[in-house]
Amino acid sequence: MILVTGATGSTGRHLVAQLTDRGAAFRALVRDDDKGRALGADYAVGDYDDPDSLAAAMAGVDRVFLASPGAQGYLVDGEQPMIGWERNVIDAAKAAGATYAVKLSVWHAHRGGPMSEGAHGVVEDHLKASGLEWTILQPGGFMQNFLRPETSLGDEDGNLIGPEGDARVAFIDCRDIAACAAALLTGETGRGESFVLTGPEVITYAEVAAKLSDGRGLPVGFSGQPEAAIADRLRGLGLDPALAAETASLYASLGRGAYGQVTDAVRRLTGAEPRSFDEFMAAHPDAFGALARA
Numbered sequence: 001m002i003l004v005t006g007a008t009g010s011t012g013r014h015l016v017a018q019l020t021d022r023g024a025a026f027r028a029l030v031r032d033d034d035k036g037r038a039l040g041a042d043y044a045v046g047d048y049d050d051p052d053s054l055a056a057a058m059a060g061v062d063r064v065f066l067a068s069p070g071a072q073g074y075l076v077d078g079e080q081p082m083i084g085w086e087r088n089v090i091d092a093a094k095a096a097g098a099t100y101a102v103k104l105s106v107w108h109a110h111r112g113g114p115m116s117e118g119a120h121g122v123v124e125d126h127l128k129a130s131g132l133e134w135t136i137l138q139p140g141g142f143m144q145n146f147l148r149p150e151t152s153l154g155d156e157d158g159n160l161i162g163p164e165g166d167a168r169v170a171f172i173d174c175r176d177i178a179a180c181a182a183a184l185l186t187g188e189t190g191r192g193e194s195f196v197l198t199g200p201e202v203i204t205y206a207e208v209a210a211k212l213s214d215g216r217g218l219p220v221g222f223s224g225q226p227e228a229a230i231a232d233r234l235r236g237l238g239l240d241p242a243l244a245a246e247t248a249s250l251y252a253s254l255g256r257g258a259y260g261q262v263t264d265a266v267r268r269l270t271g272a273e274p275r276s277f278d279e280f281m282a283a284h285p286d287a288f289g290a291l292a293r294a
């Protein structure tokens, strides 16, 4: 039995659909009954902050998909809250007798890194020391961020803001991350390995803005800004100054090309090519309806 955490999230929801298609035995962890019923799959109600609920959800589980919301604009006991959340899931899995976890992490995860890179680095170390077998998925930027305004920086008019320079990013469709997780959780390969997951192409933020313009049927511009200007903007949005500086440093690393190479990991894990940005947009006519009308 597989436990899918983050089952309503950007990757978890696709993993639920793909495990259902495969006929795999799994249970989704959700925060309330309404979300569980909406998934249409076996589910357990639980919360990362409630270890008893995690212990109950783990009954009969041998494999776990681990995903939490990523870095937040606040700390708990001096650390990103996702560290405690994911530690609780790993510890509950081990205590319940599970043997394997597939963790959704991030490219360049390392202890001491900015925001989610640093937090995932701490969790990766905890997982590797847990006694569970593990596989770590390290994607770069999600295409699905462009469906959620809160996950990409923009101005008042809907224009994108990003790093200065010719920032090229190998954005990935979360359906392909889910496909990698599904293959791992239902197979025997990839134990003790980390995989950097990307889409099939690198594209610049300016190119993304042009594609969003076509998809939304209204102009979306792009403004590349220096690290200090991005930190200022984030502080203006109410982010703690230290976390604003960390986030701005991540944008600057994007500008230096840190997420700008393509890997073949999706094809190696799933046997299929990852989806392009155009395929991602075509799958979301609700958000990009102007494409069909063009």
Ligand SMILES: NC(=O)c1ccc[n+]([C@@H]2O[C@H](COP(=O)([O-])OP(=O)(O)OC[C@H]3O[C@@H](n4cnc5c(N)ncnc54)[C@H](OP(=O)(O)O)[C@@H]3O)[C@@H](O)[C@H]2O)c1
Pocket (backbone or CB within 6 Å): 005, 006, 007, 008, 009, 010, 011, 012, 030, 031, 035, 046, 047, 048, 049, 067, 068, 069, 070, 071, 085, 104, 105, 106, 107, 116, 139, 140, 141, 142, 145, 151
């Ligand atoms: N966005 C990117 O470009 C990107 C790139 C690389 C890696 N990542 C990593 O991908 C991961 C997922 O990020 P995301 O932004 O896409 O998030 P997400 O998967 O869309 O959402 C987080 C999931 O965790 C659940 N959750 C939140 N708090 C919970 C709690 N206390 N107890 C139980 N479940 C809880 C949410 O459930 P509800 O529906 O109830 O809220 C949701 O299913 C993060 O670790 C992030 O660092 C993101």
